[in-house]
Amino acid sequence: MADILITPSMLSADFGRLQEEVDSIEPYADWLQCDVMDGHFVQNISFGVPVVRAIKTKLPLDVHLMVSNPEDRIEEFLELPVAHITFHAEATTAEDRPALIAAIRNAGATAGIAINPETPLSAVSDVLSDIDLLLVMSVHPGFGGQAFIADVLEKVTAARKQFPDLMIQMDGGIDTKTAPLCIAAGANNLVAGSAIFRAKDRAAAITSLRGG
Numbered sequence: 548m549a550d551i552l553i554t555p556s557m558l559s560a561d562f563g564r565l566q567e568e569v570d571s572i573e574p575y576a577d578w579l580q581c582d583v584m585d586g587h588f589v590q591n592i593s594f595g596v597p598v599v600r601a602i603k604t605k606l607p608l609d610v611h612l613m614v615s616n617p618e619d620r621i622e623e624f625l626e627l628p629v630a631h632i633t634f635h636a637e638a639t640t641a642e643d644r645p646a647l648i649a650a651i652r653n654a655g656a657t658a659g660i661a662i663n664p665e666t667p668l669s670a671v672s673d674v675l676s677d678i679d680l681l682l683v684m685s686v687h688p689g690f691g692g693q694a695f696i697a698d699v700l701e702k703v704t705a706a707r708k709q710f711p712d713l714m715i716q717m718d719g720g721i722d723t724k725t726a727p728l729c730i731a732a733g734a735n736n737l738v739a740g741s742a743i744f745r746a747k748d749r750a751a752a753i754t755s756l757r758g759g
């Protein structure tokens with residue numbers, strides 16, 4: 548398996564010192580995930596464009612849109628230098644996904660689709676061969692610090708078997724115990740919030756998630 552990317556999730560950072568928090572993981576992480584939540588698709592409200600715009604980092608910004616009607620949100624994020632945008636299968640229909648993917652790519656970013664724990668892989672079979680990244684959620688989106696849902700691993704294994712070169716990201720409850728399960732199933736991009744931002748040594752936490 549190609550290199551495992553580690554993507555810290557900003558949701559678990561101290562929002563009162565956000566730039567310092569990002570600076571603390573920048574030398575060790577591969578991507579930085581911006582968890583955008585609208586209080587409608589998920590219960591929680593986190594942050595939007597103003598916060599993403601304020602972050603100064605050399606890390607590729609991975610915007611995870613946990614929002615309803617992502618087609619209405621894409622433009623404002625695509626005006627920022629974001630590297631990747633993921634929208635949720637549960638917030639879209641097969642009809643509107645191609646235009647969403649095209650809009651993201653035309654702006655120079657890569658496009659991902661996310662599936663919640665209860666959503667089967669078949670729900671995104673229409674786009675899997677066209678998408679740059681599949682995000683398999685291992686918690687119900689909305690909050691950090693939740694327990695890992697191991698049942699989703701079979702979706703990762705099935706997707707990896709079907710798409711050997713696809714970037715498969717997992718997100719939720721990933722720590723030193725669950726990271727090896729994700730990697731063994733075929734994930735090659737791990738999102739972690741608590742396991743990194745609550746760690747005393749964040750560099751060591753990132754290295755251990757990567758399997759180091």
Ligand code: DX5
Nearest residue numbers: 556688689691692720740741
């Ligand atoms: C949940 C977010 C996750 C979360 C991960 O809705 O999308 O990225 O912040 O946090 P941990 O790693 O603590 O489960």
